[in-house]
Amino acid sequence: TPGPGGGMQNSYDFIIVGGGTAGLVLANRLTEDNHTSVLVIEAGNTDLGNLDIEVPFFCAQATPFTSVDWNFTTVPQTNLNGRSLAYPRGFVLGGSSSVNFLAYTRGSEDDWDRFASVTGDQGWSWNQILPFFLRSEKLTPPADGHNTTGEIIPSDHGTSGLVGDSLPGFPTPLDPMVLATTTEDPEFPFNPDVNSGSPLGISWALSTIAAGVRSSSATSYFRPFSTRPNLDLLLNTQVTRVLPSNSGSSTPQFQMVEVAQSSNGPRTQIQANKEIILSAGAVKTPQILLLSGIGPAETLNTMGIPIVLDSPSVGQNLTDQPIVAQSWSVTGNDTFETVERDPAIAAEEFAEWNSTRTGPLTDTLLNQFGWLRVENLTSLFSDPASGPNAPHFELLFINGLILTAVPPTGNFLTISSADVSPTSRGTITLQSSDPFDAPLIDPNFLATDVDFFVMREAMRSAQKFVSNAAWSNYIIAPSFNGTTDDELDAFIRENTIPIFHPVGSAAMSAQNADHGVVDPDLTLKGAKGLRIVDASVFPFIPAAHPQAGVYALAERASDLIKAAWGLS
């Protein structure tokens, strides 16, 4: 689908591989300079006309195993009873921002200051990245227009950026109980805004929703600007590898991308006159690098892929957050189950969303969450978090059962517990040299004692949360009542799943570091002409849901690229 500028060109100034979260930020910013031509190549189809993408409450239906999912699964997880887990990634314009659960969190100032210290680039520090968060964000009123005083600190937010976000736009019965707990129990203090750089505490959840509809990189950064004559988009097309123009040279200069639409289909090459930018995400970016001969020599040799650049860190350092849900039966009947059992109520809710963009479907699955530290952890382990202002775990308060079949009777509360500063590291490797085969994805969850310790304590924290007086008339019984280490460990091994936040598989490091894939300016180490801009470059996982950080990363990257090429 070439833009109005005419047919596809044979060459562009910049070729962006992946029209996802980061890719479409770059597409927008680089084409602000009308002398610069950009091609975005996206493997998936358009995001238009898909209600599971548009309607915030339907987010859990968009994936896994749908037409807008890459439909990956992990390798069997050694520490989770050998289970293989669904590992959704957006296969659609907007990438994972089109299919994620919409939570907007920036992480702790300590996360970003750690990025700065490990890369030696103060540009990644909290103080210097904050303007990029603000530049990408447009804080909007919630769908019901309620007064949000006390639920957020508006001055901590951007109001003239592109990605819309808002506080919940429909109340749930949990709201007063969650808030009452913050006044009853000092372990769970209220935090007026988790996006201030200091996320610890319980707070209202901000989501990438504007006027009751999902705001993604496709709806915000791309669609309103898609008629720019210097921006072309190629959908339903995969980049199979990138190629240097000077093969055999010790410093490869990448200039060509090879594309195809099927494993046996014809290969076509398109030239980038200035840069190729990989924005294919933390799973596919390392796969493309490996297929291009950029990676650990040993892996490439095994696969029979000629080595273009020996880069041992490619596909290493994969980091994701494990999450486990506990549920309780409750006295109230205003929970997800009631709607799921009654198609008439579901139809009414949809009609309301469809006509006025109001009602329960304008929200995601949670109105509040908590970001907490395990008090005695540092007496037993060195701190896995980035600093004292960063959480070890997250609690998510959900008004019903999720990701599980609804039983015929009963109403439920779910509290999910996630280890948000994990120390386990996994890998992305190849299972074959066919770009249309999935890579081997091994998040290697819960491979360290401290990660198990945090998960156990995070489950205990959820149990403690609902033991407060605020819940005494609401909770009937827990679905799981284990409390000992052994009982909790068994439950964790059997029930933990990914939160779908992979990062780090093509990490940035300091300019002269002996590890890492890209320099702090996101250019590929040891090469020319190739930059990586997506979640794979984060050296550590922010103790957060990462999309806000990916938007900020891509905003800063666009400034770095514009400066490098003198663009306006």
Ligand SMILES: Cc1cc2nc3c(=O)[nH]c(=O)nc-3n(C[C@H](O)[C@H](O)[C@H](O)COP(=O)(O)OP(=O)(O)OC[C@H]3O[C@@H](n4cnc5c(N)ncnc54)[C@H](O)[C@@H]3O)c2cc1C
């Ligand atoms: C189910 C789910 C729920 C999540 N919930 C949240 C949440 O609530 N809050 C939050 O902050 N984060 C959440 N995340 C994570 C967040 O969405 C991602 O971290 C972020 O969007 C990643 O951005 P990215 O640019 O790195 O990759 P992506 O947005 O995934 O973009 C990569 C793009 O590249 C394309 N691509 C890949 N390979 C090729 C190829 N070879 N050729 C052409 N195109 C290619 C893909 O199709 C995709 O469009 C969730 C993710 C998922 C999957």
